[in-house]
Amino acid sequence: MRNCRISNEPTKSIINFGRQPLGNGFLKENEINREYFYDMSLEYSEKSMMVQLLNQPSPDKMFHENYAFFSGTSQHMSEHFKSFANSVIKGPYLSSKPFVIELGCNDGIMLQNFDEIGIRHLGIEPSHNVASVAAEKGVNVKTQFFSSQLASSILKEYGQADAILAANVMCHIPGIRDIAKAVKVLLKPTGVLQFEDPYLGDVIKKTSYDQIYDEHVFLFSAHSVKFLFGLEDLELIDVIPQSTHGGSMRYVLATKGVYPVKESVFELLKEEEMLGLNSIEKLLNFASNVEQSKLDLTTLLKSLKSKGKRIAGYGATSKSTTILNYCKIGPDLIDYITDTTPLKQGKLTPGMHIPVVNHEHFLKNPPDYSFLFAWNHAEEIMSKEVEYTNSGGKWIVHVPKVKILS
Numbered sequence: 274m275r276n277c278r279i280s281n282e283p284t285k286s287i288i289n290f291g292r293q294p295l296g297n298g299f300l301k302e303n304e305i306n307r308e309y310f311y312d313m314s315l316e317y318s319e320k321s322m323m324v325q326l327l328n329q330p331s332p333d334k335m336f337h338e339n340y341a342f343f344s345g346t347s348q349h350m351s352e353h354f355k356s357f358a359n360s361v362i363k364g365p366y367l368s369s370k371p372f373v374i375e376l377g378c379n380d381g382i383m384l385q386n387f388d389e390i391g392i393r394h395l396g397i398e399p400s401h402n403v404a405s406v407a408a409e410k411g412v413n414v415k416t417q418f419f420s421s422q423l424a425s426s427i428l429k430e431y432g433q434a435d436a437i438l439a440a441n442v443m444c445h446i447p448g449i450r451d452i453a454k455a456v457k458v459l460l461k462p463t464g465v466l467q468f469e470d471p472y473l474g475d476v477i478k479k480t481s482y483d484q485i486y487d488e489h490v491f492l493f494s495a496h497s498v499k500f501l502f503g504l505e506d507l508e509l510i511d512v513i514p515q516s517t518h519g520g521s522m523r524y525v526l527a528t529k530g531v532y533p534v535k536e537s538v539f540e541l542l543k544e545e546e547m548l549g550l551n552s553i554e555k556l557l558n559f560a561s562n563v564e565q566s567k568l569d570l571t572t573l574l575k576s577l578k579s580k581g582k583r584i585a586g587y588g589a590t591s592k593s594t595t596i597l598n599y600c601k602i603g604p605d606l607i608d609y610i611t612d613t614t615p616l617k618q619g620k621l622t623p624g625m626h627i628p629v630v631n632h633e634h635f636l637k638n639p640p641d642y643s644f645l646f647a648w649n650h651a652e653e654i655m656s657k658e659v660e661y662t663n664s665g666g667k668w669i670v671h672v673p674k675v676k677i678l679s
């Protein structure tokens with residue numbers, strides 16, 4: 274058994290989701306017998322206050338030349354990253370000749386905004402296919418995993434950065450202790466680290482357990498982020514809640530003592546204590562809510578199926594992999610899942626092997642019920658699918674409770 278990835282102390286188990294495949298391991302029929310599985314157990318460390326997965330597939334199994342997730346698949350997310358970039362550009366932390374680094378820049382969706390106005394920048398992205406989309410847009414990108422070793426060579430080539438940014442990246446990195454060290458080396462004394470990830474508080478409040486899958490090795494809170502980066506003398510100076518990915522948090526960190534700590538940090542720490550995000554008892558309560566959600570969902574789907582209803586999934590998200598495999602939902606309950614990502618189409622979902630089809634298939638074969646796996650994009654999808662809804666198509670969601678939307 275491994276210990277906490279931050280404190281190296283023993284952890285306590287919150288919930289075990291059992292045998293799980295790769296969240297983005299969409300596969301072809303002839304790859305089924307080679308499919309990879311691991312045991313997914315969510316753990317909590319009382320020392321570091323970090324909620325984490327102890328077992329995780331090796332990074333090269335998850336992030337490679339066929340990585341299936343492109344950030345640019347959502348219009349709303351493009352707007353979000355533009356506004357993130359603008360808040361950095363107009364914010365108080367950049368010098369007159371700034372240098373900005375983004376960790377895990379994916380297809381360049383955020384850095385392109387810096388490139389457009391001539392700000393010196395560098396993206397680090399280990400997945401070749403998405404990195405080459407960034408490079409085609411003119412973004413300066415290194416196709417590598419970030420580490421303290423890479424940080425030293427970046428330092429020699431470019432110097433220190435005014436801002437290091439990351440969105441939906443930090444929670445993916447098992448060796449995060451080394452990342453904290455690398456950030457410390459690369460930041461100017463007045464520089465800031467700004468990163469955002471799905472927030473533990475939202476996951477607990479909404480029972481959105483689908484945020485837990487192989488790539489998300491950590492579920493951060495203000496408490497755990499403060500502890501982790503505090504080990505490198507980096508201080509949490511601001512927290513800014515985000516509506517993206519069903520509820521995220523942006524954390525702003527700087528070298529201790531350089532900037533005042535904003536009131537938002539103290540408030541969030543207090544709220545987390547009230548919610549019990551740093552108490553194993555409250556986290557175990559989350560585990561029973563997850564079990565109830567599984568029961569409610571499988572009961573609903575089986576009852577609809579027994580009435581002869583056709584059910585499809587909308588959005589072959591990484592998140593859906595946890596729901597499908599934990600609840601054992603396969604093609605007997607869900608006919609297909611529609612997704613706009615060409616790399617996922619024509620393949621089967623990881624583990625439960627439901628066919629992934631394009632949007633046209635959904636339009637030509639509208640189901641009676643659509644399970645909204647991409648619930649975090651509900652607004653965008655609902656406005657796109659007005660015709661389906663108006664002609665009687667129904668939507669199922671599982672957060673915050675399993676229900677059919679009226």
Ligand code: JHZ
Pocket residue numbers: 342346347348441442488489518587588589590591592593611612613614647649650653654657
């Ligand atoms: P979406 C990924 O998670 C993986 P996922 C990763 N680990 C992570 O942290 C987050 O993103 C940031 C499709 N879609 O955003 C496109 C439609 O078909 O919820 C996507 O495949 N039609 C890096 O996969 C999926 O749904 C649409 O109209 O859980 C959405 O995936 C829209 C809007 C999306 O992230």
